[in-house]
Amino acid sequence: MPAGPFGGFVPPKPLLKYRILSKTLGASMWFWMMYRIKEDGPVVFGGRHPWEHGDHGEHGHEEKH
Secondary structure, X not given: OOOOOOOOOOOOOOOHXXXXXXXXXXXXXXXXXXXXXXXXXXXHOOOOOOOOOOOOOOOOOOOOO
């Protein structure tokens, strides 16, 4: 058995363009996820139902009988 951390296997180093691309795609994924959590978080995690619209106030809808 060859000595070394991977049993003698030496993984190749990725090119700079692939490292930059992977960081860019990873960061955009996290930014998108945080944006969606900000927008839809209460609905997704059970804090609010999508059909509840209690935050609109009255808006001048008065019942006159």
